[in-house]
Amino acid sequence: MxxxxxxxxxxxxxxxxPNVWCPGCGHGNITRGLMTSLxxxxxxxxxxVVIGGIGCSGRTPFYVNTNAMHTxxxxxxxxxxxxxxxxxxxxxxxxxxxxxxxxxxGNHFIHACRRNIDITALxxxxxxxxxxxxxxxxxxxxxxxxxxxxxxxxxxxxxxxxLALAAGxxxxxxxxxxxxxxxxDMITRAIQHPGFSVVEILGQCPTYYGRINxxxxxxxxxxxxxxxxxxxxxxxxEEMVGKKPIGIFREETRPEYTQQYQNVRQKAGVKYDS
Ligand code: SF4
Numbered sequence: 001m002x003x004x005x006x007x008x009x010x011x012x013x014x015x016x017x018p019n020v021w022c023p024g025c026g027h028g029n030i031t032r033g034l035m036t037s038l039x040x041x042x043x044x045x046x047x048x049v050v051i052g053g054i055g056c057s058g059r060t061p062f063y064v065n066t067n068a069m070h071t072x073x074x075x076x077x078x079x080x081x082x083x084x085x086x087x088x089x090x091x092x093x094x095x096x097x098x099x100x101x102x103x104x105x106g107n108h109f110i111h112a113c114r115r116n117i118d119i120t121a122l123x124x125x126x127x128x129x130x131x132x133x134x135x136x137x138x139x140x141x142x143x144x145x146x147x148x149x150x151x152x153x154x155x156x157x158x159x160x161x162x163l164a165l166a167a168g169x170x171x172x173x174x175x176x177x178x179x180x181x182x183x184x185d186m187i188t189r190a191i192q193h194p195g196f197s198v199v200e201i202l203g204q205c206p207t208y209y210g211r212i213n214x215x216x217x218x219x220x221x222x223x224x225x226x227x228x229x230x231x232x233x234x235x236x237x238e239e240m241v242g243k244k245p246i247g248i249f250r251e252e253t254r255p256e257y258t259q260q261y262q263n264v265r266q267k268a269g270v271k272y273d274s
Contacts, residue, residue: 011035011045013065020059024218026177026203030124031060033183033201034093038066040188048091051080053100055131056205057124060095074105077112080119088258091191093120098137099129102158106138113167116195117257122187123160123198126205134208145212161249164198171197173248177204178225186248195256202229202244 012035021027038048048066052058054073061068067090071079076094084092094100101109101123112119127144129135134147138158145152164172171193175182183201190197204210204221215224232245 006036006039008032008035008039011038011065013063016062019063021056022205022207024204024206024221025056025130026126026201026205026218026221027056027060027124029177029180030095030122030183030201030203031063033180034060034064034095034122034187036184037187037191038064040184041191043091043191047089048093049080049083050093050095051076051083052095053097053105055097055099055129056126057095057097057100058131060124074100074103074108076100077105077108077119077121080121081112081115081117084117084119084258085261088118088262091120092118093122093191095122095124097124097130098127098139101125101160102138102163110163110167112196113164113169113198115257116168116170116254118194118196120187120190120193120197120199122190123200124203125160125200126203126209127157128205128209128212130205130208134212144209147208147212150212159244160198160200161245164200165250168254169198170195170250170252170254171248172250173198174200174202174244174246176202176222176225176229176246178222178229179246182246189248189251193251195254202246 045066050061050064050066051069052061053076076096080092080094127140129137136146136149140153141157143152161174173186186199190199206218210221215221229246230243232247
C-alpha cells in the first residue's frame with residue numbers, strides 16, 4: 001500500500017497475505033479505498049460484513065478484516081440481502097465484478113436496486129473476466145478484444161451506471177482507479193446513504209484486458225482510464241462523445257426495504273428480534 005500517513009493495517013487481514021492479485025491489478029487500489037472509508041467512518045469492524053462473489057473481485061472479503069463471506073458467482077447480493085434482513089444494524093458491503101453484477105448476477109442486481117435495501121454494492125469493472133482467463137464480460141466495450149473475442153467484441157456492453165439508475169438504485173456513482181482519491185469519498189457517501197448504493201469503479205486488469213488490447217502496463221492503463229472518462233456536468237454534450245462520465249449521478253431518499261419489512265412485521269404482530 002502506498003504511504004499516505006495513515007496506518008490502515010488493522011483493516012487488512014494480515015494472515016491472508018500475500019494476496020492472489022497480479023502486480024498492478026486495480027483491485028488493490030479499490031480495496032485500499034474501501035479500507036480508508038472504513039477508517040473514516042469508524043464503524044466497529046464486527047458490525048461490518050463484506051460479501052464477495054466469484055472471480056478476482058470476489059477475493060476482496062479475504063483481505064478486509066471484517067466479517068466476510070465468499071459466495072457463489074453472481075449471488076453476493078442475494079447473500080447480502082439475507083444478511084441485512086436478518087440484522088439491519090449491520091453495514092453490508094458487496095464486492096462484485098462484471099459477471100457478478102451484470103451477467104449471472106444481473107437479476108439480483110436489478111432487483112436489489114428496485115428494493116432499495118440498505119446495502120453498498122461496489123462494482124469492480126475491469127471490462128473482462130480476469131480469474132477465468134480473460135473472456136468477454138457484459139462490460140467489454142464493443143470492438144475490444146478478449147480471449148473469446150479475438151476479432152473484436154460484437155456485443156453492446158452494459159453501462160452499469162445506467163442500469164442501476166433505470167432499476168431504481170437511490171445512490172449511483174462512478175469513479176476510476178486513476179481517480180484514487182475519489183474512491184474513499186464515494187464509498188464513504190455510499191455507506192452513509194440509507195438505501196441501495198452502487199459505486200462502479202473502473203479499474204485495470206493489466207494481465208488480460210491491458211495485454212490483449214495493447215494498453216500497456218498498469219500505469220499506462222491508468223492513463224487510459226483518465227482519457228476514457230470525464231467528470232459529468234462540467235462539459236458540453238460534444239465533449240462527452242466517446243467518454244464515460246464519472247461522478248455522482250443520483251443521491252435521493254426513498255423508503256428503505258428492511259425498515260418497510262419491519263413495519264409489515266409490526267402490523268402482523270411479529271416482534272422484531274435481531
Ligand atoms: Fe487483477 Fe486481472 Fe490479475 Fe485478476 S487477472 S488479479 S483482475 S490483473
